[in-house]
Amino acid sequence: MNAIAIPRLGGRWIAEYARRPLNVVLLIVVPVVFVTLSAGSLADFADILGGRATLGEVEAATAGWAAAVLAGVAAFFHVSQSRDADRRLAAAGAGALRVVVSRLVSTLLLAGAASAGALAALGVRTDLATSTRVVAATVVSAVVYTGLGVLVGSTVRSEMNGSLIIVFAWIFDVFFGPAMGGTAEFLRLFPLHFPTLVITGVASGHSGPLGDVGISAAWGTASMTLAALALVATTRRHRPRTRLARRSTGRLAPALRAAGRQLRRMPVLWILVVGLPVAFISASIAVTPETPTSVDLVEQGQRTLTIQSMADVHGAVMVPITIGFLASLAGLFVILDSAQADRRLALTDYRPGEILTVRMTTIVIATLIATAVGLAVTAASFDAANWWLFAAANVIVGLTYATIGVVVGPVFGRLGGLYLLLLLPFIDIGLAQNAMFDAAPPAWGRFLPAHGAMRVAMDAAFTPGFDEIVSLVLALVWLATLTGLASFVFRRVITR
DSSP, rough: OOOTHHHHHHHHHHHHHHHHHHHHHHHHHHHHHHHHHHHHHHHHHHHHHHHHHHHHHHHHHHHHHHHHHHHHHHHHHHHHHHHHHHHHIIIIIIIIIHHHHHHHHHHHHHHHHHHHHHHHHHHOOOOOGGHOOOOOOOOHHHHHHHHHHHHHHHHHHHHHHHHHHHHHHHHHHHHTTGTTTTTOOGGGGGGTHHHHHHTOOOOOOOEEEEEEEEHHHHHHHHHHHHHHHHHHHHHHHOOOOOOOOOOSSSSHHHHHHHHHHHHTTTTTHHHHHHHHHIIHHHHHHHHHHOOEEEEEEEEEEEEEEEEEEEHHHHHHHHHHHHHHHHHHHHHHHHHHTTTHHHHHHTTTTTOHHHHHHHHHHHHHHHHHHHHHHHHHHTTTTOOSOOOOHHHHHHHHHHHHHHHHHHHHHHHHHHHHHHHHHHHIIIIIIITOOOOOTTOOOOOOGGGSSSSHHHHHHHHHOSSSSSSOOOHHHHHHHHHHHHHHHHHHHHHHHHOO
């Protein structure tokens, strides 16, 4: 093979990615939706937290953020799902270097598609989308996370663990970055710190002789260099490890024990289930000022606007936002990671209902632990008027999004499902139902899954009585409907 083969291989990798056209569509559509729906709200949120950039500049930063996470996740799956095939191709004579270069070229093309979608959406909102500064920094943001995705995809075997590492890094990178008022010195080590400053046009004052632009470019170069080295090292011929199969006997109890072993193999999930609520909720509440804000509530049958502390409102909404996100990912990956084993179980004397019970048990356990941790962290600085009802509402939010994850995974696959679950909880709980942005949910937000449960949560957080009976019924109807749909999808998956 010669250098001409590299673009040919890169084209084949893109064609391989495009075999699931939905992935291509979502790679472009998700950043468009993210920027279109979230830019204004995130700009307002940054202003609340004391960010130095103007609202229009923070809106421009959302393009880089969206392109980064989509490119990182796409690169991770692009590499991790082809790891064995690339090794065989390299051993067959293509050579590790040529395979790696072609794979990197294809991941950069995916990053370009994500950047184009994000910038196109930004162009609808502001003229900054055509600014050289914004375009270049958006592309650099995507390249930085492309390198991170390749690096993680080369070294982490579990697709769940790897993708969550990228998402976990991105969440802290964005929401505690300079646009959101993050000033701690260690935050300067986050990949998007300097690209965000370039997009927003705010001089850091701590970039040294390279400047903010130079360090941003250095981040992109270093990220792709480390990614290439890791990919070369893992693409060379190796001796595969083999594992002895273990026999299991019995029915439900052994299946539950097997599910427990499956969960123990997901350390990143447990780090997220415990660590993300602790870090994200506590840090979010700590940086939110005590500014008064209006919240739409019902008390004794009367709907009124009440004045609450912004920090208290943030404390009330951060728990369901975090739990909904974690529960949806738990539902997605637990179901997909066990799909082959579940099909084999279905060929024995296990009934689909028994298998689903086992899987849902593991998902519910993860959801309940995340809820308990989130409530405990929130209780340190926020006191709900009715803790029992507030906790129940959060559990309903978690279970609702856990079932959504169960449905989305088999229908859209790992990559497409992860794209959607990065977007849906954020739009539903983080934007539409978030009283920090609007006192009452917008009209379109009433048709989203978390609407009923979030109305109950806000009622329990700030009023001693309970007046959201209709909302509670709506939340339970959503949960029951999604549970039935999840059961139907699961049966189709294990019997096909």
